[in-house]
Amino acid sequence: xxxxxxxxxxxxxxxxxxxxxxxxxxxxxxxxxxxxxxxxxxxxxxxxxxxxxxxxxxxxxxxxxxxxxxxxxxxxxxxxxxxxxxxxxxxxxxxxxxxxxxxxxxxxxxxxxxxxxxxxxxxxxxxxxxxxxxxxxxxxxxxxxxxxxxxxxxxxxxxxxxxxxxxxxxxxxxxxxxxxxxxxxxxxxxxxxxxxxxxxxxxxxxxxxxxxxxxxxxxxxxxxxxxxxxxxxxxxxxxxxxxxxxxxxxxxxxxxxxxxxxxxxxxxxxxxxxxxxxxxxxxxxxxxxxxxxxxxxxxxxxxxxxxxxxxxxxxxxxxxxxxxxxxxxxxxxxxxxxxxxx
Numbered sequence: 001x002x003x004x005x006x007x008x009x010x011x012x013x014x015x016x017x018x019x020x021x022x023x024x025x026x027x028x029x030x031x032x033x034x035x036x037x038x039x040x041x042x043x044x045x046x047x048x049x050x051x052x053x054x055x056x057x058x059x060x061x062x063x064x065x066x067x068x069x070x071x072x073x074x075x076x077x078x079x080x081x082x083x084x085x086x087x088x089x090x091x092x093x094x095x096x097x098x099x100x101x102x103x104x105x106x107x108x109x110x111x112x113x114x115x116x117x118x119x120x121x122x123x124x125x126x127x128x129x130x131x132x133x134x135x136x137x138x139x140x141x142x143x144x145x146x147x148x149x150x151x152x153x154x155x156x157x158x159x160x161x162x163x164x165x166x167x168x169x170x171x172x173x174x175x176x177x178x179x180x181x182x183x184x185x186x187x188x189x190x191x192x193x194x195x196x197x198x199x200x201x202x203x204x205x206x207x208x209x210x211x212x213x214x215x216x217x218x219x220x221x222x223x224x225x226x227x228x229x230x231x232x233x234x235x236x237x238x239x240x241x242x243x244x245x246x247x248x249x250x251x252x253x254x255x256x257x258x259x260x261x262x263x264x265x266x267x268x269x270x271x272x273x274x275x276x277x278x279x280x281x282x283x284x285x286x287x288x289x290x291x292x293x294x295x296x297x298x299x300x301x302x303x304x305x306x307x308x309x310x311x312x313x314x315x316x317x318x319x320x321x322x323x324x325x326x327x328x329x330x331x332x333x334x335x336x337x338x339x340x341x342x
Contacts (some may be wrong), residue, residue, distance in 0.1 A: 005149040006032045011210070012244040016040070016065045019237050019245055020198030022175075024069065028053070031211030031242030031295050033146040036086040039202045039239055040066045041195055043173015048077040049204045050193050051241075052090030055150045059090025069123060070169045077101065077172050079179065080160055081204030082187040083109035087241065089116060091158035100160040101170065103181045105189030107163050113319060117153035139325055142332035150327040182226035184204055185216040192230065199236045206230070209243030209250045211295040213257070215303040216317065219310050220262050245297075253290075260287050261300065265307040275305040276330055298335035302327065 004010050012028035017025045022042040028035040039050035040062075047070045050058045058315070065076075075095055080088040080102040090109065091100060170177040176196060183190030186205040193202040205213075206226045215223065230238060230251050238246050264285060268278035279301045282288060291297060305327060306317055317323060 004029045004032065005035050006030075006145075008032070016062075016069075017245065019239060020195065020200040023195055023198045023200050024066065025202075025239040025245055026053075026065070027244065028058075029244075031208065031244075034086045034150055036084075036241055037239055037243075038062055038087075040069070040189070040192070041172060041175065041177065042070055042073050043171075043175040045073055046076040046171075046173035047073045048079065048172040048177065049075055049094070050079045051081055051087040051204065052078065052094065054086035054089050055152060056090055056093050056154055057151060059093035062090075063093060066297075072197065073173055077170065079170075079177075079191075079193055079202075080106065080110075081107050081192070081202070081241070082183065082190045083113060083117070084187060084205065085119070087204065088160075089152070089155050089157065092156040092259075094158070099162055101162045101164070101168070101179065102160040103183065103189035103191050104165045104188065105181075105183060105297045106191065107160055107189070109188045110157075110159055110340040114321075115157055116155040118321075119147060124144050124327065138332040138336070139329035142335065143328055180229065181230055183222070185218075185223040185226050186214065186216060188217045191228065192226075194233050194235065198206075199234070200239065201230060201233055201235045201237070202239045203230055203241070203251075205241035207238055207240030207243075207246075207251060207254060208294075209240045209246045209254070211240075211242040212291065212297050212299040213303065214299050215306040218306045218316060220258055220303070220307050224255060224258050224262075227251055228256075231255075233319075256290055260285075261303065262307060265304050266311065269308055271312045275301060275308045276334070278308065279334055280337070283334075283341075296335075297338055298331050301331050301334050 012029050014027055014029050017027055019025050024040040026038040034054045041048045078094050078100045083106045166181055168179040178194040179191050181191045191207050192206055207305055228315055229250055264282050265278050
């Protein structure tokens with residue numbers, strides 16, 4: 001059996017999966033950190049890709065697997081759905097000269113956030129973990145394991161060449177593609193790609209399936225509205241950014257998660273509880289049983305922190321290493337507590 005990138009038993013098949021006429025999803029089980037999905041769309045004489053994963057090796061694997069399906073229809077367009085590195089750092093493997101499209105807000109975030117050098121250094125810290133004090137040791141061990149499957153040493157950031165805001169119609173080999181900006185939600189500039197003639201939506205990180213989602217930007221109400229947009233597109237098949245291919249039920253399950261978590265955080269914020277206390281209360285709620293086995297349930301703390309900050313009139317979580325380090329120390333702690341309860 002081939003294990004996932006993080007060494008787990010796969011819950012669904014990896015690799016290229018046809019999801020519509022001339023449309024394929026590239027799946028990386030099980031939707032853990034960096035185990036991101038992508039997509040390929042073939043038109044008449046030209047093709048498009050949706051996202052390029054977190055490093056060049058993974059991008060090459062996807063493009064190599066897609067190549068037999070794209071003979072006579074070379075890649076002419078790439079779409080980056082948002083600013084997280086696990087969805088665009090493989091851009092350097094794309095053919096020279098092609099157009100790469102994203103949203104205005106996404107490009108700004110791509111240019112502002114930490115790059116491969118910084119993440120490579122964070123991953124390297126795990127080799128010195130035994131010399132660190134307790135809380136820092138837990139955070140560094142967690143982040144080191146998160147980044148271990150990926151090689152950022154040869155990543156060259158290749159940014160999109162064209163941007164838009166709102167909605168944009170693209171055409172690839174005679175096929176219409178609808179690019180719909182639904183952020184800020186997961187990140188500042190999330191977009192989804194609708195392939196109307198195939199009834200397929202590449203929803204990227206607006207949709208996590210059987211995998212715990214993360215709000216970095218928010219507000220949560222925008223994410224719920226984005227899921228309502230997905231449900232209203234008339235599509236039957238949805239490819240999320242993490243997890244297996246799904247249908248309307250998978251979209252609705254995530255919508256239910258957000259309304260449940262939003263209401264808990266609002267209640268606990270109103271009585272002055274911290275994000276960590278709210279997370280612990282959420283894990284003891286009866287409804288949590290629906291989400292307990294989603295990949296990385298401890299990631300809820302990041303979303304709780306973002307929602308808590310919004311309720312306090314503050315902006316999204318900061319990007320500084322100190323801020324993110326403290327947050328991941330708490331995420332690691334919550335993960336240990338959940339593991340101890342299994």
